[in-house]
Amino acid sequence: MYPEDLKYTKEHEWVRVVGNKAIVGITEFAQDQLGDVVFIELPEVGEKVKQFESFGTIESVKAVSDLYAPVSGEVIKVNDALEDEPERVNKDPYGEGWMLEIEIKNPAELNNLISAKEYEAYIKDQAK
Amino acid sequence: MPMKETVGTKGLIYNEDVIFEKSVEGRKAYSLPALDVPEVEVQQLIPEEYIREEVSGFPEVSEVDVIRHFVRLSQWNYAIDVGFYPLGSCTMKYNPKVHEDIARLPGFAQIHPYQPEELTQGAIRLMYELEKYLCEISGMDRVSLQPAAGAHGELTGLMMIRAYLTSQGNPRKKVIIPDSAHGTNPASSTLCRYEVISLKSNDRGCIDPDLLKKVMNEEVAAIMLTNPNTLGLFEENILEIARIVHEKGGLVYGDGANLNALLGIARPGDMGIDVIQFNLHKTFTTPHGGGGPGAGPVGIKSHLIPFMPVPTPERREKTEEEKRKYGSRGVEEYGSGGVGGSETKASSYFYYLDYNRPQSIGKVRAFYGNFGMMVRAYCYIRTMGAEGLKQVSENAVINANYILSQLRDVYHLPYDRYCKHECVFSDKYQLKNDVKTLDIAKRLMDYGFHPPTIYFPLIVHGALMIEPTETESKETLDQFIEAMRAIAKEAEEKPQVVRNAPHLPKVRRLDETTAARKPKLRWKKEV
Secondary structure, three states, rough: OOOOOOOEOOOOEEEEEEOOEEEEEEEEHHHHOOOOEEEEEEEOOOOOEEEOOOEEEEEEOEEEEEEEEEOOEEEEEOOOOOOOOOHHHOOOOOOOOEEEEEEEHHHHHHHHHHHHHHHHHHHHHHOO | OOOOOOOOOOOOOOOOOOHHHHHOOOOOOOOOOOOOOOOOOHHOOOHHHHOOOOOOOOOOOOOOHHHHHHHHHHHHHOOOOOOOEOOOOOOOOOOOOOHHHHHHHHHHHHOOOOOOOHHHHHHHHHHHHHHHHHHHHOOOOOEEOOOOHHHHHHHHHHHHHHHHHHHHHHOOEEEEEEEEOOOOOHHHHOOOEEEHHHHHEEEOEEEEEHHHHHHHOOOEEEEEEEOOOOOOEEEEEEHHHHHHHHHHOEEEEEEEHHHHHHHOOHHHHHHHOOEEEEEOOOOOOOHHHHHHHOOOOOOEEHHHHHHOOOOOOEEEEEOOOHHHHHOOOOEOOOOOOOOOOOOOOOOOOEEEEOOOOOOOOOOOOOOOOOOHHHHHHHHHHHHHHHHHHHHHHHHHHHHHHHHHHHHHHOOOOOOOOOOOOEEEEOOHHOOOOOOOOHHHHHHHHHOOOOOOOOOOOOOOEEEEEEEEOOOOOOOHHHHHHHHHHHHHHHHOOOOHHHOOOOOOOOOOOOOOHHHOOOOOOOOOOOO
């Protein structure tokens, strides 16, 4: 449920680091908690995002939540397919449900993220 | 004890199309008398470019079609006049019908907003006195009656906070909001160009003063809190919270959505709250939701008075000339020493609207706010009186605690304390049978009740937020408790019945996802 090769935030985003790029989405836990996603608002390519600050919003039948950037940098790709098919986030949160690709500005920031094991322990602790 | 037949589970509900489907060309719901004046060509009255040759698409129906259409639609509805409506944080209490009588008096219902003050003395005086009553109830120094809803009151209050801080030299950047807050709080702050800092509640469901100390600094304009908070719990450290915020030059905004727990018992103004909005459609029984517009007057402490929206209702002694012209009799002043009123003599005051407030944030609403709602709230306060209002809150709190005590063994209580006017359960016990909060809420409809607020406050996973209000009798509460207990039992024994609920309403579970993803926003004629 929480792939080992990804890094996580406590706000339930995941990040896949490929060279100096970071691919970003939300976790299986997040999509399950949100329920059916109906709308996602993402930044435009070229916009700058800051670590742990909001980069967009996600709306489900239950709630509207902010999306938080796991790393700072410039947005170089956006998953436009989510506009028409937000359900991709529910069906495949780590694959087709990806949201952004960010050019990592400061690799040291990756140390502020948690591992799959730590994330799993964190959500277990939250559920108590 | 065997369960009595539940309310609202039998009967005939009619299907009904949109009114456009009923249209038959040439059918009318009116008949005009023969013309008894000379006919004038419409072109002589209205410029050519404004005349439409043909109106297409309007429904053409007879009177009986119209009546049946809307009566049938109204029968699909669930309302406070139909049954118990325990929607937490919304204070869905009964709206006494005497208010409707009073609001329909021609002197209130038929005045025009541009009518001169000399001819609307009673209406302005009602606003003046309502403000005084709300001040007395809340311990605030003045109240603007203009905002048209609770969130509008929040925005107005924050605009005054911004104007006040700006006059002090710095509007500041941030607003602190507890994670249990109403969603409107961060929205209002953002609209007012403040960045929101979310504050985690402690394990008692309240604000943690130590945590607040850490985030409170000179960049913070205000804290927005709700007391009692959305868990229905009183913020025990409110005085310390206010002190921490005031010491750094910030202000305390109190969301008055839960005022129904405090009437005549505790006053926000005495707790260090600088600004508070009243939801007249909650605590003060003006119609809520489909029944009419809301009203969200906002109360302030003296340092914010210069920034109030215009106009404000005021009064002054009549001049000698005015006394000669209008007499000093006017309307008899309220004199039995109830809230706000102390005069016993005939009125020697002239009531007027003050627009001359140079530091005002301006107007926030057309004319004077939703005046009809003010009439109803005024009527409510005057009918109840000081003692009656206190009893309202006492009974609201007792009712909520009664429900809490009768359901706590079958529904999980995340914050196990006495509550104020509402209590919050969760679906934790039912989850082991894969029955969720949504299922419980839907199943309640089969028992004839409106579901409580669900999945709010956000800090309780699978929240069921129940606010019975003071207007429900013990018999009604018992019926509701019985239904909730029956559902808890069903969740154990036949969970699929709950999971597939509702079974009895006209429509069953809606496909909310498709409705949100592919909304049909208007009717279109099928060709």
